[in-house]
Amino acid sequence: MPLRLKIFTVIIGLTIFLGIIELVRRRKLREEYSFIWLMAGFAFILIAVQSDVLDYLSGLIGIALPVNTLFFVALVFIVLLCLYFSLRISALTTQVKNLAQQIALLQAKEEGNNSLSDRNTPQ
Amino acid sequence: MISEKKILVLIPAHNEEKRVADVIKGVRRFLPAAKILVINDGSKDETVRVSNEAGALVISHPFNLGVGTALQTGYKYAVQNGYKYVIQLDGDGQHPPEFLPAFVSKLNETDADFIIGSRFLNGNESDISILRNAGNMIFGKIVSFLIREKLTDPTSGYRAFKSTTLLFCVQDVYAFDYPDADFLLTLHRSGFRMIEIPIKVLPRTGGKSQHDGLKPVYYTIKMFLSIFITMLRRKRINKTT
Numbered sequence: 082m083p084l085r086l087k088i089f090t091v092i093i094g095l096t097i098f099l100g101i102i103e104l105v106r107r108r109k110l111r112e113e114y115s116f117i118w119l120m121a122g123f124a125f126i127l128i129a130v131q132s133d134v135l136d137y138l139s140g141l142i143g144i145a146l147p148v149n150t151l152f153f154v155a156l157v158f159i160v161l162l163c164l165y166f167s168l169r170i171s172a173l174t175t176q177v178k179n180l181a182q183q184i185a186l187l188q189a190k191e192e193g194n195n196s197l198s199d200r201n202t203p204q
Numbered sequence: 205m206i207s208e209k210k211i212l213v214l215i216p217a218h219n220e221e222k223r224v225a226d227v228i229k230g231v232r233r234f235l236p237a238a239k240i241l242v243i244n245d246g247s248k249d250e251t252v253r254v255s256n257e258a259g260a261l262v263i264s265h266p267f268n269l270g271v272g273t274a275l276q277t278g279y280k281y282a283v284q285n286g287y288k289y290v291i292q293l294d295g296d297g298q299h300p301p302e303f304l305p306a307f308v309s310k311l312n313e314t315d316a317d318f319i320i321g322s323r324f325l326n327g328n329e330s331d332i333s334i335l336r337n338a339g340n341m342i343f344g345k346i347v348s349f350l351i352r353e354k355l356t357d358p359t360s361g362y363r364a365f366k367s368t369t370l371l372f373c374v375q376d377v378y379a380f381d382y383p384d385a386d387f388l389l390t391l392h393r394s395g396f397r398m399i400e401i402p403i404k405v406l407p408r409t410g411g412k413s414q415h416d417g418l419k420p421v422y423y424t425i426k427m428f429l430s431i432f433i434t435m436l437r438r439k440r441i442n443k444t445t
Contacts, residue, residue, distance in 0.1 A: 175376055181266050182277045185243075186284065189263040 082132035082147075094125030117162065205312055208237035210288040213304070214278035215242045215260070216271050217295030221250040223409065227293065228258035230301035235308070241281060242295065243274040251295075271361075272380040272387075279365070279373045291364040296408055299362045303403045307364040310401055317369045317396040320355070320388070321362030321403035335420065343385040343427060350435065351392045355400065358385040362403055369396050382423060386430035393439050 082090075101118045104110040110118075128135055128151065135147040144150045213231045217224050224242060231240050240260040244252050246268030255262045263277060275292060282290045291307050293299035303321060310319050324340070340359050348355045359382075365373070372378070372394060380387045392398065 175379065178269060178273055179376075181269055182273065182280060185263045185265050185277055186281060189261065189281070193261075 082129070082135070087129045087132070090125055090129035094122045094127075094129060097122035097125060117165070121158065206288045206308075208235055208308075209239070210286070211235060211238040211308065212278070212282045212285075212287040212290045213238050213240045214275065214282070214290050214292040215240065215255075215295045216245060216274035216278070216292070217242050217247065217251050217255065218245040218268065218271075218274075219247045219249045219251060220295040221247070221254045223297040224251055224295045225254050225258040227295055227297050227299075227301065228255060228260045231293075231304065232259065234301045234304045238291075238304075239287070241278055243278050245269060245271070245274040270381050272378075272383045275383060276373060276378055279370045279378075283367070283370050283374050287370075288367050289364060290370060292361065294361050298405050298408055300404060300406060303362070303401075306401055306403075310399065311364055311366060314399060315397065316399040317366050318391065318398050319364040320357060320398060320400045321360050321364075322357035322400040323360060323403060323405050324356040325400050325402040339420070339424060343431075346431060347385045347389055350389060350431075353392075353398075355388065355398075357400065358388055360403070360405075362405075372396070380430075381426070385427055386434050389431060389434050393434065393437075 098119060101110065101115050101122065105112055105115045132147070135150055138154065139145070139147045139150040142150060142153070144153065213235060215224065215227055215231075228240055228242070231238070242251070242255040242260045242262045244255070244262055244264040246265050252262050252264055263281060265274065265277065269277075278292065279290065289308065289311050291304060293301070293304075299321070307319055307321070310316065324344075336359075340357060343358045344355050347358050369391065372391070377390070378387075388398065
């Protein structure tokens, strides 16, 4: 890997790493979701510093150009990330649905109690 | 024989201010002592006021959650308040309330856990479109084949349930946008017994159907997928846990 590319990759990795930490610090991103992004930033830095890792991976998968391995791994990572978020959204959808139902049921109960107490109040 | 006071008539409604009052009055005529519950699924019109004035109890979702969830909210209310039977019919006036006593009789007389009002049993005529008729027939045949029982109208929304079935439907295993063929298949595979009774359906007199636009395409693909996934699941789900 050329030196200029190495420096560029390290900068990107560090930017992701520090950016994520700052987002968590400002409470814009929850810690549980930051972990996977910190790992992504770390992976960038690792690839830049130890470019042998990319060569080894290319040989393992059977890709001629290491840069294509980088694209391939990044794509797989993004697909898995999307799947993970779909799982989270599915769980959240069920939770939001249950909450909305509970609010509706409690509201109806409260209105029922209020109308009952209105009727029982002496005029 | 169950007292009529232990029967909940459930009406899901989304922007049905022009039609829901007549449905409520019709229910009152045929089941005078039953509790009528309208689930207002995030309507933007006067559905709540009209339903209240017609004498129904109204539970309002804070936003639109879909007909499947609206029905489940009603099931949850029924379970929390100890109702023995729930009969559901659409808020758009397509389901004539004159069939309500037939549902109650069947619930009392048979050991079925739930009853489906079928437009096609006994060869009743129906005004639905050819496309929807074909969809009904295909899903009916598929489910009939899978459960080894005759099912003619899997998409009918005119249904009745005993409390045993409701206890199952209030759980998170009930996750149906459109509780049709896949829902019936799930219930059957969970050990619940169903029967159909003949009903008639009136043409829609306005408003917006849940099957407008491109939704039938999504519905068909989703239903095939859902039936397939249901068949991959373990056959018997515990009824109450």
